[in-house]
Ligand code: ADP
């Protein structure tokens with residue numbers, strides 16, 4: 073073949089044809105460098121049929137520049153890229169970018185230079201240099217990684233390097249990976265666990281597409297059971313991908329995996345060093361790494377011979393990516409399983425309604441682990457009615473919960489307070505004029521972070537110092553913090569129990585896998601008495617001495633009232649409750665609420681999971697809401713509100729009128745301004761029998777709007793703001 077179609081790594085361009093120069097060998101999937109104008113762009117050779125393009129005169133074709141010395145992308149991955157692009161209205165190039173994300177595919181095999189401080193202190197010290205010397209203790213990385221870590225420019229690091237402040241290490245781009253051994257630290261499974269693991273191992277041996285919903289209460293041994301499936305894949309010399317919802321969970325997972333298999337898997341997440349990304353990318357593309365654990369982006373990596381995918385905590389909404397390509401990693405994982413012809417395990421103690429529905433439809437096989445392992449009992453959940461069990465003025469913890477915390481402290485057991493709100497207070501208000509401090513770029517309140525003495529917008533990241541006077545009326549000392557965040561709850565705990573050792577766990581304090589590991593170590597060593605945390609602590613952790621959980625405000629999640637509000641509240645509270653009493657000691661859970669009779673709260677205290685699911689599913693069926701029909705959101709935004717509004721209106725007016733296909737809106741988005749852009753939304757509702765993607769493509773492709781307007785489509789949306 074001397075003419076090939078190439079999908080270039082440029083989202084604005086479709087595929088282009090090139091000539092293959094004599095002596096160069098390429099095949100579909102080959103990773104190549106191609107000329108584009110004066111530039112050189114990476115791309116992948118693709119089947120001609122997938123992307124029809126206008127044929128041009130063969131004499132005008134430019135030659136490819138080179139083929140990279142890495143394995144070509146395999147057909148299942150090429151099909152996954154096409155499917156993801158078509159389903160989620162993304163350009164194939166933007167999906168391809170996730171596949172080639174590490175740059176390893178285009179890098180040469182030269183070593184990567186990394187630097188670390190060697191103790192030399194330069195004669196002339198500037199504040200920037202001082203900062204770098206302080207921040208980079210015990211750190212190794214490339215020049216740009218060190219600059220980022222220290223918060224200084226690359227020039228500062230280069231300058232220091234010339235002064236001999238660093239030692240250099242040339243790191244090989246190839247990873248030395250110890251391979252996990254399937255029979256290293258085997259455990260004796262209970263009968264229930266054994267039955268489930270037999271089914272999973274059989275599926276791995278069969279090497280066919282098969283999705284499972286592994287549904288077992290917290291602490292029932294889901295992880296132990298899917299470890300057996302992983303062991304079987306290793307015996308077949310196949311690769312395994314384990315997806316986790318949160319990078320903070322990677323480090324504890326690596327440890328636990330290491331104990332079972334005698335070697336740690338490779339990790340993949342956004343917090344990794346560039347050199348590690350390159351190494352890991354290569355190792356898994358060449359088949360040298362057997363097990364990869366990662367965040368959702370690991371789903372698009374070019375595995376050499378994948379044999380199993382596990383999605384742990386599969387109900388987590390963080391598997392939905394909300395920017396760039398808006399895909400749901402749980403759903404794409406199942407599609408990857410289909411193209412690769414391998415089993416996919418979705419593990420959860422509180423499965424998503426969508427997943428339960430797939431079981432009902434006969435698409436997924438349900439595997440259940442109904443009881444906690446080793447006779448540990450499920451914790452008792454009790455509602456505390458805040459209108460009766462009233463916290464003292466200016467406090468947030470009810471007397472019953474405070475008494476329980478005190479008891480637990482005396483017994484030397486650990487407690488956890490859960491509140492899904494970062495910072496100190498969600499709102500700052502002027503007592504004199506009533507002014508609220510808003511973000512200048514978003515329709516959102518600035519959140520007070522007392523630890524860093526700042527106000528921050530959780531949508532765009534805008535920060536400002538906490539003003540001393542009201543920006544509106546100028547009154548001094550008139551600003552008050554309204555409502556609690558985790559920092560404020562932690563202050564309350566410290567006032568009540570000055571002797572208690574506390575920790576705050578949020579994305580502000582646990583921002584790297586290493587910080588997460590430190591937290592886990594401290595908990596296990598008993599160096600923390602009371603943890604106050606956001607949804608970060610609801611996931612996956614197993615602390616045997618944690619016996620009391622307090623949910624500070626169970627009603628937060630029910631505000632806003634989107635489709636999944638009740639489901640999400642149920643999952644979150646059941647998950648956080650599941651942290652209590654996971655070993656011999658029984659656990660207690662108190663849920664503070666003003667609505668003790670709300671169905672969610674009742675289902676939790678009566679431990680009536682099935683009743684709750686049945687009612688929720690029935691409500692969705694009645695409303696023809698997902699999963700009984702499909703939704704897609706259209707989000708129109710621009711810095712110019714008039715342009716955004718007119719485009720949204722144009723889209724609404726031209727909506728096709730078809731049976732089983734309706735369009736609602738446009739309406740200003742609840743978050744009507746985000747990062748300085750005005751936003752309007754439409755919602756498409758389609759019966760499952762309707763081809764949503766094709767109809768929408770026909771409709772939107774015909775329209776034109778001003779260049780500065782962005783129109784995004786969010787298929788199966790989770791966010792409605
Ligand atoms: P889940 O993933 O369902 O929350 P885990 O797999 O984390 O449950 O198991 C909970 C705890 O019980 C863990 O500490 C785990 O090591 C332990 N455990 C579960 N099954 C067994 C088993 N068969 N033998 C020994 N320990 C087990």
Ligand code: ZN
Nearest residue numbers: 511514529532
């Ligand atoms: Zn903002």
